[in-house]
Amino acid sequence: MKVGLVVNPVAGVGGRVGLKGSDSPEVQQQAFALGAVARAGERAATALRELLARRPDAAILTAAGAMGEESARAAGLTPMVVYVPGEPTSAADTVAAARTLAPHVDLLLFAGGDGTARDILEAVGDSLPVLGIPTGVKMHSAVFAVNPRAAGEVAASSSSSSRLRDAEVVDRVDGTTQLFGHLRVPDIPTRVQQRKTGSSGITPDAVSGIAAELADLLTPGELLVLGPGTTTRAIAAAWGVDIPVLGVSVLADQTLVAADVSGDELLKLVTATPARIAVTPIGGQGFLLGRGNQQLTPEVLRRVGLDRLHVVATEAKIAALGGRPLLVDTGDDRLDAAFPRYLRVISGHRRTILYPLHSERH
Amino acid sequence: MSAPSPHTHVEPAEARIAPKPRLRRFHQARWDEPLIFELTSPGERGVGVPVPDLPVPDLPPGLRRAEAPALPEMSQPHVLRHYLRLSQENLGVDLNVDIGQGTCTMKYSPKINDAFVRDPRISELHPLQDESTVQGVLEILYRLEGLLKEISGMDRVSLQPGAGSSAIYANVTMIRAYHAARGEGDQRDEVITTQFSHPTNAAAPKTAGYKVITLMPDADGYPDIEALKAAVGPRTAALLITNPEDTGIFNPRIEEFVRIVHEAGGLCCYDQANANGILGITRARDAGFDLCHFNLHKTFSTPHACGGPAAGASAVTEALAPFLPRPTVEFDGSRYHLDDDRPESVGKIRPFYGVVSNLVRAYAWIMALGAEGLRDVAETAVLNNNYLIHKVLQIKGVSLPYAQGRRRIEQARYSWEQLNADTGIHSEQIGYRVSDFGTHYWTSHHPYLVPEPMTLEPTESYSQADLDEYAAILAEVAREAYEDPETVRTAPHNGPIHQMKGESLDDPGTWAVTWRAYQRKLA
Missing domain, CATH: 3.90.1150.10 (Aspartate Aminotransferase, domain 1)
Structure with missing residues (x-):
């Protein structure tokens, strides 16, 4: 198997000295001035060692120097170097290295944080399986293995027949968290959400149950506004409707009415016709509103009514929140305060989980 | 006394009390055994039936098979060898220290209780025998009910359920009948349970048509009582809860949970499938519950279902007794009889008496302990x-x-x-x-x-x-x-x-749990 590796050498330097990220050259300089030590290369080497222990036949293709070559050598490998970055390295080098590697590898590993994940998304989109080695400060995206060793393990056990899942790439920009898109990540059951020994109950069933529950709630002609996310997209797919993962879509009677609608368009639609809204929390993070779905404006939410806003998530997704509450930040404090302390999250047909919601006003 | 083997050596007294555990050098048998259907040998038979001397009348056409059943053709020793080999590839309950099967309450099933079950006075009974000829087994069932009433604090018990999940389902149907009898059947369509309760507490009510609300644990691992307060209301039919939950944590606020649900008009159903840690210490009734159930194959030592039929017991207060599955076992002071004339009963959930073999084992186990x-x-x-x-x-x-x-x-x-x-x-x-x-x-x-x-x-x-x-x-x-x-x-x-x-276990498309399914999926 051929594995590509892109290391963002400065990922994570900000965190160790108390900065909230490492995205700009100024922050990086400041971090190094404060005594930060770059650890990304070392963590990438840990992942490669794990990979090599399991798949001695794996060939590593990477970029020169600190962008991967050094990590490979530290892991005892002689990599094939296919890209030489500038000095100092920049986000443009991450994008260019990933683009160069993509056509030649079965899986692309990258070491970085949310900012690096965005660069990888820009470079390769959903063209090949990708997995993040967590080395950044901000890692809200769902594309990372739980630790570097786990990244090596997943890489070793992935193959051309591995199932893939769409994983959210999110990043905090100007104080708000935004959804940028999805990368295709190997879905290795023993490494991601654990499977039930000797039984089923995995996502496709759960999602079709959620779709059935929504179908029960809806009356003929009633609009269903679906927020962004892989859960909502899978719900639409259960009805044979293809919707974009990023935008807000509107369905009626299980057919598409409008995709990628703006807040204003949405307000017109829900004013003209009775509607319900279904949103899913951002995986691992819990934001329901105000992150990546700002088209669901306070006006739209008020028009539809909070009692007709439905939260959908599989049991596994709720478990992955690790007890953290759901979050809303609609931009309207009074609306945020109107949310109940507990929400009924639809997790299947006739199944809900009562889950706490936190807003600044509670 | 025989001479010490070369492996024995004298240890100090305290070491003999708790010797340092020795890790076993274990290796399981491997037989590479085919499926029994693949062992078929045309014409091979387990029993050679002689040709009858007298003419045998043909079966009526409606009872005749159009074609012979597709069963493996094998001799008795081949069948025996096959299953013995498979048994050697298992880690059976009598073979290993089953502590790692947490939540299953694995315990020793005393062999003497099997002897009672094999006794012809039990094993040769026919379920269609006249009541007057089965007074002994009816007495055992009646007395077992009495013991479980005492253990749970409840007023009546049904021994009809075939297993724990069957008992939970029976309890849910009684809850449904109770609310329907009070004219609130349509209104009360929600059942509340908790994440660390046994999953049947969600699955059974859902199968019975209820909407199921699951409470998550709070930071200390207890079910979130604030969430319960937010969940209850005029639509609440019942709370189904395990305690202690699968974490082994006993919920000290269980009576408060019961009060909150009762105040909303709902019933409370205690999952005591595993009552092993609370026998004789606390009872479902004392915590205010309306119903509970036991898995006789957990707490009461009868074999688990995978090793044979299991058995469950549903226990209820007087208010729910009219809805118990029928028949019930009654005693008029001189004779035991089965009462099938119970107009408000949720109906039959099994044919005949329940899983008598396990009911006898459970009775013997309880009586032996006192x-x-x-x-x-x-x-x-x-x-x-x-x-x-x-x-x-x-x-x-x-x-x-x-x-x-x-x-x-x-x-x-x-x-x-x-x-x-x-x-x-x-x-x-x-x-x-x-x-x-x-x-x-x-x-x-x-x-x-x-x-x-x-x-x-x-x-x-x-x-x-x-x-x-x-x-x-x-x-x-x-x-x-x-x-x-x-x-x-x-x-x-x-x-x-x-x-x-593992992935094949997650994908129903690749499963084949029967030979026929295997053939279909191969095709």
Whole structure:
């Protein structure tokens, strides 16, 4: 198997000295001035060692120097170097290295944080399986293995027949968290959400149950506004409707009415016709509103009514929140305060989980 | 006295009391045994039936098969050999220390109770015999009901359920009948349960048509009482809850949970499938519950369902008694009889009497112990668990999440999260490696709210030496995870087969649990 590796050498330097990220050259300089030590290369080497222990036949293709070559050598490998970055390295080098590697590898590993994940998304989109080695400060995206060793393990056990899942790439920009898109990540059951020994109950069933529950709630002609996310997209797919993962879509009677609608368009639609809204929390993070779905404006939410806003998530997704509450930040404090302390999250047909919601006003 | 073997040596007295556990050099048989359908040999028979001397009338056409059944053709020794070989590839309940099957309440099923069941006075009974000829077995059922009434504090018991889930389903149908009789059947369409209750408490009401609301644990691992307050209302039919939950944590606010649900007009149903830690200590009725159920194959020692039929028991207060499954066993002071004339009953849930073989075993087990013996069972199970917790928490990489400083009752859900972060080894892989030492461990605790979970339940059946051996196996596997992770990662090494591809278990499209399904999926 051929594995590509892109290391963002400065990922994570900000965190160790108390900065909230490492995205700009100024922050990086400041971090190094404060005594930060770059650890990304070392963590990438840990992942490669794990990979090599399991798949001695794996060939590593990477970029020169600190962008991967050094990590490979530290892991005892002689990599094939296919890209030489500038000095100092920049986000443009991450994008260019990933683009160069993509056509030649079965899986692309990258070491970085949310900012690096965005660069990888820009470079390769959903063209090949990708997995993040967590080395950044901000890692809200769902594309990372739980630790570097786990990244090596997943890489070793992935193959051309591995199932893939769409994983959210999110990043905090100007104080708000935004959804940028999805990368295709190997879905290795023993490494991601654990499977039930000797039984089923995995996502496709759960999602079709959620779709059935929504179908029960809806009356003929009633609009269903679906927020962004892989859960909502899978719900639409259960009805044979293809919707974009990023935008807000509107369905009626299980057919598409409008995709990628703006807040204003949405307000017109829900004013003209009775509607319900279904949103899913951002995986691992819990934001329901105000992150990546700002088209669901306070006006739209008020028009539809909070009692007709439905939260959908599989049991596994709720478990992955690790007890953290759901979050809303609609931009309207009074609306945020109107949310109940507990929400009924639809997790299947006739199944809900009562889950706490936190807003600044509670 | 025979001469000491070369392997024995004298140890100091204290060491004889608790000898250092020795790890077994275990290896399971491997037979590479085909499926029984693949062993068919045309014309081979188990019994050679002689041709009758007299003419035999043909069966009526409606009873005749159009074609012969597609069964394997085999002799008796071939069948016997096949199943013996398969049994040698199993880690059966009588073969290993089953502590790692946490939540299953594995305990010894005394063999003498099997002898009672094999006695012709039980085994030769026919379910269609006249009541006057089965007074003895009816008396056993009646007396078992009386014992379970005392153990639960409830007013009536049905022994009809075929297993624990069957008992929960029976309880849900009684809840539905109760609300319907009060004219609130349509209004009360929601059932509340908790994430760490047994999953049947969600599945049974959903199957019965209810909407199910699940409460998540709070930061201490207790079901979130604020969430319960937010969940109850005029639509609440019932709360179905296990206590202690699968974490082994007893909910000290259980009476408050009951009060909140009762105030909303709902019923409270206690899952006492596993009552092993509370026998003779606390009762469902005393906590205010309206219904409860027992798995006789957990607490009361009868074999688990995978080794034969299980049995359950539903227990209710007088207010719910009219709805019990029929028939009930009644006694008029001189004769026992089955009462099928129960107009408000939820109906029949099984043919005939229930799983009599297991009801007899449970009765014998309870009678052998007596009231004080039952309490000893609970106290020993709790002591065993807390002893094992003390041993296991000395192992590097393991922790016991939630409710710090609070005692667990009869089981404990541990986490290997730290070991996983340090070594990359998962709980499931530890389970595979544990099987190399001849014992069992499972990880079916989904969804994984506790990361890398392990649930151990050392019931009263296990000796201190058994507990020490199990803890020593875990310690050895944890040591290997840190020092030689490859050995753990590639386990099992001593089993009949190597690792299975887990993904096929997740995909119903690739399952084949019957020969016919296998043939269909091959095609």
